[in-house]
Amino acid sequence: MRFVAILLLTLFQGLAAAAAAVGDGESLVKASIVYNIARFVSWPETSGQDNAANLIICIQKDNQLAAAFSNLAAAQGANGGFQLRLIERFGVQNLECQVAFLSEEDLDHVDLSAMARDAILTVSDTAGFINDGGTIEIQRTGIKLGFSINRLIERLSSVSLSSQILQLAEKVI
């Protein structure tokens, strides 16, 4: 029995390491949703242009979705895709982003109103994000992902979400 216990422990240590190495599929789906939403957004300076070709998405390097965005950007590279900017810290650097994906920790030091005024579409998977001044909140609904929109912030940021995006949103406030 002792041998079996050691064998199982070793096996599950190996499995745990393997599990950590396997890509997080949910993060990849979140990143893909953000990219897809952004394709249907018009910014003041890009009105009438192909959004996907000029899109710049920013995320902090230490965000747990950074790897997923990097993988998505690399996969999209050959097809035009979007530009990904991995930044040290929101609120310090002068941003040239159209989309900023924010973590819960980022919210402690960013000024969401200022980002909105700079026409940056702010997105996060932090619960309550749209109530705290963010524009789009990605959330899990049951076994699937969905998103909610704060239209007040959308108007403040002078970006325009397409009607298709508004129809697919679970909640619009």
Place this chain on the structure above:
Amino acid sequence: MHLCKDIYLTAALLALLLPAKAISQTNPSELAALSLEELLGINVYGENSLLEGNRWFLQYAYRSLEVGGYQHGTNRLGLDDVSFSPGSPRTASNYPVVPTEITQKIHAFSTGYRFSESFSVSVSVPMIEQNTDHLSIVPGFSEFKISTDGIGDIALNGSYILPSSGSQIYSVNVGVSLPTGSIDEVGDTPRNGPGTFERLPYTMQLGSGTYDLLLSTNFSNSGQVIDYGASLNSTIRQGTNDNDYRLGNNFGLRGWARYRWNQRFQPGIAVSFRHTDDIQGMDLGLTVPGPFPFPASITDPDNFGGRKAKVGLNARICVQESCNLFFLVEINKPFYQDLNGIQIKEKTEIALSAKFSF
């Protein structure tokens, strides 16, 4: 003939399920090519999630079952009620050999492959250890223990998730249990005196000896914080085994709810009911000559089956948020048992399992 018919039926059902739509979200570029509607329709959470890498699974499950104390129907009996004592009348409801406690431990190793979000197959190999403590009036056997261990019946399963929308999942499972577990386990019993090895009772055998059809249907719903579901399952035995008996068919209903405390820890509760038929036919190797052919309650095929209801507490612990590797801890206690004939009642069941998807 029954066996061939059942295998053909199972194969035909599996063949019907195979062309299920294969969605292959296997890499970032494939995901990026999906529309927003398609992305919002992906199952990202739970055991049926099919994201990158989640096609195979490996599972180890341990189950320990403790059985002790007698019941007839719903009435509790003491050991004195079921023990035959010299000088008192021998009847069909007292026995010269009395099992007092049975423990069963199962280590099950499973692997499976998910062809699509809808269809998966799996195989499960159980390793079984069983011990029974006895009291008897037979000289040299006043107290004795019998043990068996080895491979049990290997199960092959196909699972199909029905098309649905929203957070509800309906699935059907069709499987077959192969008679790989021994039904010829022997031990030193009082039947022919010390030093002789006789075939052991039904409870100590490792398999059913028959090809069994495994059928189940499941429903689950995932909310923001509470997941819940129910399942109907059955084991339908086919034909009669080489020792001239067939274990009872059984039918179960289980309801469960799980609180999603966070992505990594989800405690839950489950309530289950199971009806099991008694054994059909008889292993004559377990009987003794005379008016009372059954030396112990567990050698009488009528003393099997019944109705049991259990309540269980469990917890699912995910190693990481994506839950590629999770552990399940469960404890079940029966709160109602209506047993056929004179039987030892179930006390506690403990289950631990680990599942890794990759």
